Amino acid sequence: MSWAERAADRSPSVQRSRSRSMRQMKVIVAAAKRLIAQKGTSFTTQELVKEAGVAMQTFYRHFEGKDQLLMAVIEEMVTDQAVRYEQDARDLPDPVARLRRHILSVLGSLDASGDESTGPRFITAEHWRLHQLYPEEMAQATQPFADLVAREIRAARDAGLLAPQDVERDAALVARLVMSVYHHYAFAAAPEPAEVIADHLWAFCLAGLGGDLGGGRPARPVRRPPSS
Known part of the structure; x- marks a missing residue:
């Protein structure tokens, strides 16, 4: 950041403006989530601003269009889920057990019913459509779960x-694999309960990460990082 940007960040008026903008964006995203639960992504911007109680120019001040709004919704959903997974597993002292809990929790959400069932199908359909148009932005939107895995x-x-083999690369692969299975069963009929699918996926990931396959030791020698 330049000195001018740093100075602006210290300005009380800039901070108040930023705080107001953040509140407005959260209101708009929350309204979008309610409309998605009701009718998927078929809502119009007119319906959105009415639901959010903001002016149309306020919407366009913060979002270039509906796609940018949907990406914000997905990022908030992924971020909120990652935070919830981490909180739900905080009672487990073993990081392997926590990782297993996270993976099982992702696929467990496929069993949601009622309005919540919109979540998996919305994320799946919009993720791949938006990823083709905005690959970098969508990679950022889904990064919180990969960071949790890492x-x-x-x-x-x-x-x-x-x-x-490599923490960051392995975490990215695990996250993508979990996401792919999640996307598949968001629409496809599952041949067995979600928890069975999740357990099989976990065993596959554990083996790939060199975890204990039942013999009381890692599947491959642990390579500890060099001491500094």
Whole structure:
């Protein structure tokens, strides 16, 4: 950041404006989530601003268009879910057990019923459409879950419980695999309960990360990072 940008950030008026903008964006995104639960993505911008209680120019001040809004919705949903997964697993001292809990939680959400069932199908349909148009933005939108996976893999490696080849790359692959299975069963009929599919996926990921396959030791030697 330049000195001018740093100075502007310290300005009380700039901070108040930024705070107001953040509140407005959150109101708009919350309204979009309510409309998505009611009618999917078929809502119009006119319906959105009415639901949010803001002027049309306020919407366009913060979002270039509906696609940018939908990306914000997806990013908020993924971020909120990652935070919730981390909180739900905080009672587990073992990072491998926490990682398993996270993966099972993702696929467990496929069993949602009622309005919540809109979530998996909305994320799946819009993720791939938007990814073709805005690949970098969508990669950023889904990064919070990959970051959560990376934290657990790193902790498990440091504890000698997993032997990843490369933490960041392995975490990205695990996150994409989990996401792909999630996307598939958001629409396809599952041949078995979601928890069975999740357990099989977890076993596959655990083996790929060099985890304990039942013999009481990692599937491959743990490569500890060099001491500094």
